[in-house]
Amino acid sequence: MFVDEVDIHVEAGHGGRGCLAFRREKFVPRGGPSGGDGGHGGSVYVVASAHTNTLINYRFHPEFSAERGGHGEGSNRTGHTAIDLELAVPIGTLVYEKTGDANQPYRLLADLTEEGQRVLVAHGGRGGLGNARFASSTNRAPRKVQPGEAGEVKDLRLELKLLADVGLVGFPNAGKSTLISRVSAARPKIADYPFTTLTPNLGVVRLSDDRSFVVADVPGLIEGAHRGLGLGHQFLRHLERTKVLVHLVDVSGASGRDPVADLDTVRRELELFQPTLAAKPQLVAANKIDAVDDVARVEALARRASELKLPFFRVSAASGAGLAELLEAMWHRLAAARQSAA
Ligand SMILES: Nc1nc2c(ncn2[C@@H]2O[C@H](COP(=O)(O)OP(=O)(O)OP(=O)(O)O)[C@@H](O)[C@H]2O)c(=O)[nH]1
Ligand SMILES: [Mg+2]
Incomplete structure (x- = not known):
């Protein structure tokens, strides 16, 4: 517990x-x-x-x-x-x-x-x-x-309030725990049902040249989380001290939801919970790219990210495709945030 x-x-x-x-x-x-x-x-x-x-x-x-x-x-x-x-x-x-x-x-x-x-x-x-x-x-x-x-x-x-550099946010089942287990030594439970992760997990990501940062996998969010739906917002405060947020969005079609709506919903929940959270630098990662049945869904999400001026990545937490680029982008965004804080 x-x-x-x-x-x-x-x-x-x-x-x-x-x-x-x-x-x-x-x-x-x-x-x-x-x-x-x-x-x-x-x-x-x-x-x-x-x-x-x-x-x-x-x-x-x-x-x-x-x-x-x-x-x-x-x-x-x-x-x-x-x-x-x-x-x-x-x-x-x-x-x-x-x-x-x-x-x-x-x-x-x-x-x-x-x-x-x-x-x-x-x-x-x-x-x-x-x-x-x-x-x-x-x-x-x-x-x-x-x-x-x-x-x-x-x-x-x-x-x-956990001290992590990068926070992973997204709907339940988006693949946040799969991602953190792939890029760090953290081994959270992964399963094909929502709300697998009940408490935040931290993992240390190590890149070349001794660069490292800490990633937090927080429990999945749903619409209304800010007023207590799902697991609610009780874990969102663990994102308060992160410098960069990564939206993980399931584009495989398995969820039956629309990826653009998922991204918008999570962003709105962050805003409603605490505007300073929503103001953090953000990246968007379309996950489960290995299991896409309709590329239009991925393209729609790419367009939405571009409207929001957020960097966009296509990844598969399961196969590892695209993760190296995503990690480099996390690092660059983080380095910039650290620099402007200093
Ligand atoms: N095909 C495919 N399946 C994936 C990928 N990433 C995760 N999954 C599957 O999606 C399901 C949910 O993954 P989790 O990592 O547990 O998702 P989560 O975002 O941590 O979910 P919660 O803890 O409930 O918020 C699991 O069955 C994973 O195997 C991916 O890139 N491709
Ligand atoms: Mg999880």
């Missing part, structure tokens, strides 16, 4: 309490205060890790608390410092804090986009001072100590 949004509750550890003690030793009368400080409570961090790719664990286990600091002890011994708690999340996770403010319910704390990147989400409490700290020239036997500070308590929302 792929989970990309969870609410969790975290509590940092309280600081240990300061100790009230006096040095008691034979032949040392009135040895003076000797209560040590409390130890620091554990803090809570959220850390990006390449070893996890879903937030599923947090769905079943949404509450975390770090250890409290040790209490101070006699003979000026400081309580032990608690170990910090680290919560591992997939790369691409956004960490929000719930504010309790109805107008602005969430505040972004961090966008963890690199391996090992971490954010402190709840500060451990400082340990209280022991009575040894309160000795002064006028008070040589202080009985004062501090309690440890409370650890911070936070309600967080974790939201995963």
